[in-house]
Amino acid sequence: MANMVKKANAFEILNHWVMAVSFIILAATGFGFLFHLEQLNSIFGNFNAMKLWHNWSGVVFAVSLFFTIFHYLPVSLSLGSDDIAWISKAGGYFSKKAVVPPQDRLNTGQKLLYLIVLTVGTAIAVSGLIIWLRPAAADIRKWVLLSHLVHNIGFVLMVTIIPLHIYLATLANPGTFRIMVYGTVPLEWAKKRHAKWVQKMGF
Amino acid sequence: MSRKALVISPELCIGCRGCQTACKSWNQLSAAKTTNKGTVENPPDLTPNLYNKIRYVEVPSESNPVRWLFVSQRCMHCDDAGCMKICPAPGALFKTKEGAVGFDKEKCIGCKLCVAGCPFNIPRYDEKDKITKCNLCSDRIAEGLEPACAKTCPTGAISYGDRNSLIGKAQGAGYQKLYGEADLGGLGVLYAFKDAPKVYGMEENPAIPESVIFWHKVLKPLAYWGLGGAVVASLVHYVAFGPKKDEEVK
Numbered sequence: 001m002a003n004m005v006k007k008a009n010a011f012e013i014l015n016h017w018v019m020a021v022s023f024i025i026l027a028a029t030g031f032g033f034l035f036h037l038e039q040l041n042s043i044f045g046n047f048n049a050m051k052l053w054h055n056w057s058g059v060v061f062a063v064s065l066f067f068t069i070f071h072y073l074p075v076s077l078s079l080g081s082d083d084i085a086w087i088s089k090a091g092g093y094f095s096k097k098a099v100v101p102p103q104d105r106l107n108t109g110q111k112l113l114y115l116i117v118l119t120v121g122t123a124i125a126v127s128g129l130i131i132w133l134r135p136a137a138a139d140i141r142k143w144v145l146l147s148h149l150v151h152n153i154g155f156v157l158m159v160t161i162i163p164l165h166i167y168l169a170t171l172a173n174p175g176t177f178r179i180m181v182y183g184t185v186p187l188e189w190a191k192k193r194h195a196k197w198v199q200k201m202g203f
Numbered sequence: 204m205s206r207k208a209l210v211i212s213p214e215l216c217i218g219c220r221g222c223q224t225a226c227k228s229w230n231q232l233s234a235a236k237t238t239n240k241g242t243v244e245n246p247p248d249l250t251p252n253l254y255n256k257i258r259y260v261e262v263p264s265e266s267n268p269v270r271w272l273f274v275s276q277r278c279m280h281c282d283d284a285g286c287m288k289i290c291p292a293p294g295a296l297f298k299t300k301e302g303a304v305g306f307d308k309e310k311c312i313g314c315k316l317c318v319a320g321c322p323f324n325i326p327r328y329d330e331k332d333k334i335t336k337c338n339l340c341s342d343r344i345a346e347g348l349e350p351a352c353a354k355t356c357p358t359g360a361i362s363y364g365d366r367n368s369l370i371g372k373a374q375g376a377g378y379q380k381l382y383g384e385a386d387l388g389g390l391g392v393l394y395a396f397k398d399a400p401k402v403y404g405m406e407e408n409p410a411i412p413e414s415v416i417f418w419h420k421v422l423k424p425l426a427y428w429g430l431g432g433a434v435v436a437s438l439v440h441y442v443a444f445g446p447k448k449d450e451e452v453k
Contacts, residue, residue: 031430033291034423047292051312094444096451134315144319148289149414152422160429167437173447192452 002186005203007105007179012071016180019064022057023162029054030155055132062125065118073118075104076111083108093172102195113165116157124154206302207344208366209353210373210381212395213403216273216360218243218257222352226255229340229351249276251329254337255352258404274403275352275361278325278337279383280304280391285411288419289320295334302366302391303339322387322409339391369393387411
């Protein structure tokens with residue numbers, strides 16, 4: 001067995017899966033509402049049940065989004081010259097010869113993804129709560145319309161970005177997916193992809 | 204079947220509010236206790252138990268110090284209805300074959316988006332969060348009867364019938380253009396106004412909120428293409444460039 005190092009703890013893995021499952025329920029029911037997909041009734045029963053699934057999955061998503069702050073926000077905010085270089089090389093995804101600068105515990109792409117997910121996720125959660133709870137206000141119709149717009153712009157961004165995230169964290173980068181199962185990676189793998197982090201941790 | 208409509212003529216309305224009562228009677232809507240605010244407009248607003256309300260507008264002028272206008276306020280049964288556009292639950296709001304916008308409380312999921320999507324601020328929701336509004340007495344008109352309000356109106360201020368022939372009749376009576384003839388694809392409730400609509404408390408150019416149009420025309424297709432595009436782009440990348448294998452990472 002190769003020399004393994006721990007990259008994610010159990011809580012981070014669990015939280016990520018809670019978020020992933022709630023997201024899939026939210027996106028599926030969201031498409032159901034947008035396009036009146038009555039085929040989904042075979043899963044959820046009817047649209048009344050689907051609304052309950054959507055709203056409460058939203059609560060679960062928001063709670064897990066909150067916990068991600070402790071897992072990903074500090075490292076995601078530590079953007080520097082290496083990150084700019086990473087972006088200029090498009091992460092090395094479009095050339096086998098590209099050499100990308102050494103990366104933190106999260107690479108530049110993951111950092112940007114997280115910042116987008118945190119921002120968009122918060123906007124979706126807040127706008128969703130306004131539509132759901134309809135707080136008493138004289139111009140509540142305007143607030144609901146604004147929330148509806150924000151909620152749907154967020155939806156478009158999420159259903160576009162998350163499939164790319166899933167692809168990049170599975171097929172595109174072999175060895176990455178196991179982090180969300182075991183939390184560990186081979187040291188050699190980590191040295192190649194997260195050199196700065198390996199150095200910082202002193203592995 | 205040709206589209207049916209109501210034509211409302213405030214100039215003929217005497218404010219008896221028989222239509223309010225007949226509406227409640229037919230639709231089995233309970234009465235509400237209200238307080239006298241010194242106006243015949245009562246209750247003051249549409250409620251889950253009030254689908255049709257007479258708005259009372261006083262327009263005093265030098266020549267006519269007692270000009271009182273009574274305007275029936277209720278669902279306008281738009282051809283292009285904002286409530287239907289924004290509604291996420293199939294079948295909760297629907298078009299009847301007469302062109303009325305009907306609703307089904309069983310299918311309504313209580314999201315209340317229709318309340319925000321309506322250009323006329325008509326839908327209300329009951330204690331179970333389900334939509335309520337005028338449905339043009341769908342059950343009556345399906346049997347060839349007039350809606351309860353039109354049936355009971357003693358002065359002809361509310362007339363029901365074939366939409367085109369009602370418009371023709373109004374033109375014969377000297378109304379060049381009825382309110383709602385062309386708005387929102389043509390309203391199912393038309394008004395014979397002698398003055399500017401705002402005098403009667405109506406908006407000049409009612410329209411579905413722009414954000415709802417933008418959502419419908421741009422965001423909905425984008426959601427579809429965004430998800431599909433991301434999946435296709437991933438597949439294309441996998442085939443064209445392949446994964447980052449360990450031995451290739453420098």
